[in-house]
Amino acid sequence: MMASDPNCIFCKIVKGEIPSFKLYEDAETLAFMDINPVHDGHCLVIPKAHSATVFEIAPEDFAAAARTTAKLARAVKAAIPCDGFNLMQSNGEGAGQSVGHLHLHIVPRKSGDGLLFNWEPKPGERDRIAAIAERIRKLL
Ligand code: AMP
Ligand code: ZN
Numbered sequence: 001m002m003a004s005d006p007n008c009i010f011c012k013i014v015k016g017e018i019p020s021f022k023l024y025e026d027a028e029t030l031a032f033m034d035i036n037p038v039h040d041g042h043c044l045v046i047p048k049a050h051s052a053t054v055f056e057i058a059p060e061d062f063a064a065a066a067r068t069t070a071k072l073a074r075a076v077k078a079a080i081p082c083d084g085f086n087l088m089q090s091n092g093e094g095a096g097q098s099v100g101h102l103h104l105h106i107v108p109r110k111s112g113d114g115l116l117f118n119w120e121p122k123p124g125e126r127d128r129i130a131a132i133a134e135r136i137r138k139l140l
């Protein structure tokens with residue numbers, strides 16, 4: 001039995017209990033239009049099995065979602081004139097996740113649209129980067 005949460009809006013979409021603008025479906029994944037698009041062509045890819053974030057998802061489900069995302073990205077790129085393309089996936093409220101069923105956003109971009117991360121990359125301290133890399137490596 002595939003994991004499903006009766007209170008989850010995306011699980012309800014998977015089960016057909018609420019409508020969606022469905023784009024594609026296979027055994028493991030579903031792709032549908034985002035109903036609050038930041039641009040034309042903004043759509044979502046989900047694994048059908050419920051998991052909240054990247055921390056819980058089975059690697060096979062994440063891999064399946066990645067396969068479907070690459071497939072969808074090519075079709076959206078062909079359908080929508082755009083200057084670039086972001087894939088976006090948020091985990092946890094602190095990262096702006098509003099629906100607790102893992103999903104990947106496919107977001108066509110236009111030059112100068114000012115969307116998404118307002119981050120400011122700046123050269124880091126090498127010692128600090130190295131120490132953090134070591135901390136992460138030990139946990140793999
Ligand atoms: P996030 O903020 O990354 O959790 O993204 C959740 C996304 O789901 C938002 O962009 C919403 O517009 C979208 N969304 C919420 N409910 C629905 C729905 N019923 N059908 C399609 N998209 C939805
Ligand atoms: Zn769900």
